[in-house]
Amino acid sequence: MxxxxxxxxxxxxxxxxxxxWRTSLINDLTAWSAPRGIKADWTALVDAWRQAYVPSMDSVRHHPERGFLKLDKLHRHSLEALVEKFGIKGLTDDDLHHLTLGWHRxxxxxxxxxxxxxxxxxxxxxxxxxxxxxxxxxxxxxxxxxxxxxxxxxxxxxxxxxxxxxxxxxxxxxxxxxxxxxxxxxxxxxxxxxxxxxxxxxxxxxxxxxxxxxxxxxxxxxxxxxxxxxxxxxxxxxx
Amino acid sequence: MxxxxxxxxxxxxxxxxxxxWRTSLINDLTAWSAPRGIKADWTALVDAWRQAYVPSMDSVRHHPERGFLKLDKLHRHSLEALVEKFGIKGLTDDDLHHLTLGWHRxxxxxxxxxxxxxxxxxxxxxxxxxxxxxxxxxxxxxxxxxxxxxxxxxxxxxxxxxxxxxxxxxxxxxxxxxxxxxxxxxxxxxxxxxxxxxxxxxxxxxxxxxxxxxxxxxxxxxxxxxxxxxxxxxxxxxx
The missing domain is CATH 3.40.50.1000 (HAD superfamily/HAD-like)
Structure with missing residues (x-):
């Protein structure tokens, strides 16, 4: 040393x-969706969400003229694209907000x-x-x-x-x-x-x-x- | 309500x-100076130090071209003037640093x-x-x-x-x-x-x-x- x-x-x-983050988010999403009858491959979604993290920050880094965006906003934006990609239907704006705040839990x-x-x-x-x-x-x-x-x-x-x-x-x-x-x-x-x-x-x-x-x-x-x-x-x- | x-x-x-802040600083300065044989009206100095606080921030506010200055720097600057004004002799740079950090204690x-x-x-x-x-x-x-x-x-x-x-x-x-x-x-x-x-x-x-x-x-x-x-x-x- x-x-x-x-x-x-x-x-x-x-x-x-x-x-x-990985175990926490998979469990958080699974526990939230089960009683609502919303089915999806949450593990794959979490892995894809994390994959979007570095590119989303790179986008902020490479476009300073757009101003700095908080990670909560980048997470929300990535989630919206993934919900579409994974064919998950019927999520409200409040649902997307709650799921985005999964990164706070x-x-x-x-x-x-x-x-x-x-x-x-x-x-x-x-x-x-x-x-x-x-x-x-x-x-x-x-x-x-x-x-x-x-x-x-x-x-x-x-x-x-x-x-x-x-x-x-x-x-x-x-x-x-x-x-x-x-x-x-x-x-x-x-x-x-x-x-x-x-x-x-x-x-x-x-x-x-x-x-x-x-x-x-x-x-x-x-x-x-x-x-x-x-x-x-x-x-x-x-x- | x-x-x-x-x-x-x-x-x-x-x-x-x-x-x-007032009781804390008076006690801090008194306890520090006594074993060093440094005599001064520490109560008056503390009150004057606090009086310099608002004008020192106003100076930052009215001169944005100079850049923002941390309060530690404003406190140090005010203290240097007061030590001179109160006729306190023999303080080293380390002493002034220690006394300025009295605001952390x-x-x-x-x-x-x-x-x-x-x-x-x-x-x-x-x-x-x-x-x-x-x-x-x-x-x-x-x-x-x-x-x-x-x-x-x-x-x-x-x-x-x-x-x-x-x-x-x-x-x-x-x-x-x-x-x-x-x-x-x-x-x-x-x-x-x-x-x-x-x-x-x-x-x-x-x-x-x-x-x-x-x-x-x-x-x-x-x-x-x-x-x-x-x-x-x-x-x-x-x-």
Whole structure:
């Protein structure tokens, strides 16, 4: 482990790193649709919804003249296309709104809350997620995530991995990049943070994509901390 | 009490409303200086420091070409002038930094933490303060303030009472103004929030300025809730 003694704040990727979006959404959609008699391949829809995520942010990135759009709006737009594609009929505007907010009702991995609670005793802890502020706030209340503050790409009008998001987080914390550590289950997120001068910590979440997991089984960069999970990270960081 | 049934989030003024800045700073400065043999009229200095607060923000407001400055920087600038004025000698750069961060070490009023803890069970709770994000984050850890998120004028590059700060908070929360309630011990803060369409709640903090308190002894506007303190507010809002 390299020297991380200057680190004062830990900032976390959320989708996949802190919460299990795939299982949560499949269960949420299934439980909602069953009593309504609405049948669909919800697992396939969730996987397709997640596949639309990066292209939808790329669209914002490549068309700055259209202005920044919150992730809730991108999720809604993608869902509308998928409902059409999957031939799901009869959903009202309120239904689509409720389903979109499924991304606010994601369950933490089992080590997330105990690990964050320990890490919070020594560090400022915050998300740095592409989820919008309201999404992250509602998710924290839903899952009991003990954040000190909520930081989102929305605050910087730049989705990760744009450097403005990592450097904007350091500026809000009034810390230098080497005093801030990015925590993620995704090597590309850490690579972008490291290029901005932040410290980095990897945790594997090898079931994030279920049977479709194709990468991020292990650390593949020179990260400052590699931990088994958040409890192990707390131990390694002296909490 | 008017209809506040649509309110989903409470946003709080902090200096004076949640924390007792005057007593905290006088005690902080006195305790720091005594073992160092540095003598000064710390009470007068704190009162003068607070008097410099509004003019320093006005300066930012009236000179947008200079860019937005965090409150920590304004506090430091004001302190440097006051140290000179009060004839205090021998302070190092580190000393001035430590004293400026006294604004991060303010104690909550005794009802603040129990009241906020109750309010948090039903509402999203956040500061909306002119204090910068790092100041508010450190203060929350210092005093045990259980915020769901941290919102600051810094996020909007507009100090209160500019409307951009109140409306920016609603936008981040993905809520309409009538779904958000501003809580303050200052009638002028509530007046500005109400003009933006927010709901309002007043709590008196009649010792905030010590012997210099000249206003805000009571509600003097048509506020939606007037409470004795945060515990009473929780009761009135059904928590």
């Amino acid at each position: 390299s020297d991380t003694s200057a680190v004062k704040a830990l900032i976390f990727d959320v989708f996949g790193t802190v919460v299990d 994601l369950h933490p991995w089992k080590d997330s809350v105990p690990g964050l609670t320990r890490l919070k005793t020594k560090f400022v802890i915050s998300p740095l997620s592409n989820g919008n502020v309201a999404l992250l706030t509602n998710m924290a209340k839903f899952g009991g995530l003990p954040w000190d503050l909520i930081m989102s790409a929305e605050l910087f009008k730049h989705y990760k991995p744009d450097p403005e998001s990592y450097l904007g987080a350091c500026e809000l914390l009034s810390l230098k990049p080497h005093e801030v550590m990015m925590v993620a289950a995704h090597n590309n997120d850490l690579d972008a943070a490291q290029k901005c001068g932040l410290k980095t910590s990897f945790v594997p979440r090898i079931t994030e994509y279920g049977p479709h997991q194709s990468r991020d089984f292990k650390a593949d960069g020179d990260w400052d901390v590699v931990a088994e999970d958040f409890e192990d990270m707390a131990k390694r960081l002296g909490c | 008017s209809d506040t049934s649509a309110v989903k989030a409470l946003i709080f003024d902090v200096f004076g409303t949640v924390v007792d 303010l104690h909550p009023w005794k009802d603040s933490v129990p009241g906020l803890t109750r309010l948090k069970t039903k509402f999203v709770i956040s500061p909306l303060s002119n204090g910068n994000v790092a100041l508010l984050t450190n203060m929350a850890k210092f005093g045990g303030l259980p915020w769901d998120l941290i919102m600051s004028a810094e996020l909007f590059k507009h100090y209160k009472p500019d409307p951009e700060s109140y409306l920016g908070a609603c936008e981040l929360l993905s809520l309409k103004p009538h779904e958000v309630m501003m809580v303050a011990a200052h009638n002028n803060d509530l007046d500005a929030a109400q003009k933006c369409g927010l709901k309002t709640s007043f709590v008196p903090r009649i010792t905030e300025y010590g012997p210099h308190q000249s206003r805000d002894f009571k509600a003097d506007g048509d506020w939606d809730v007037v409470a004795e303190d945060f515990e009473d507010m929780a009761k009135r809002l059904g928590c």
